[in-house]
Amino acid sequence: GQQVMQIPQYQHVQEGEDFTTYCNSSTTLSNIQWYKQRPGGHPVFLIQLVKSGEVKKQKRLTFQFGEAKKNSSLHITATQTTDVGTYFCAGLQNRDDKIIFGKGTRLHILP
């Protein structure tokens, strides 16, 4: 079936190091959304990418949408303890207008 694969599942980084999570779809996406879920919290919308090759920045976070609109990435520069949580991508499938969530990447920061 249609899937949005997200890797890695877990990532441990030293505070100050960079972090990247990747999202790959088997089909072309209309857009992709990114969410963050803090431990014990609920997913919170971060950003949406729509255009092929689009790059957006939010402070230390950089979001990219691939040229073929089948993959995306979230990169965090110089991680801080406040970045701890699980990051989800969610792709809107072209063919049936359904949003599919990736399984998420859990980020743990070592002090």
Add this chain to the structure above:
Amino acid sequence: DVKVTQSSRYLVKRTGEKVFLECVQDMDHENMFWYRQDPGLGLRLIYFSYDVKMKEKGDIPEGYSVSREKKERFSLILESASTNQTSMYLCASSLGGSSQPQHFGDGTRLSIL
């Protein structure tokens, strides 16, 4: 700010019981969703609704039903609860259209004994 309120934060029920999970949003959103979240499996869509009295099956609808009698309220029903339905249940809402950001409630952690 959008507020999505789930009726219970924690719930414990017994096998075979009929369980109701309620969700209310206060921003006049057309779309509402029910997910369950399990470790290693991410968010899985159970049911969604794009309008009052309208419902669509998600990826894992078996064992569940939903009701949307009013625009602001979307209820998830476990017809006969089973232990494999122990999970975190998340409700979300969004504006009309398929590409709008979703706003989530705090979740209900349901345990079926």
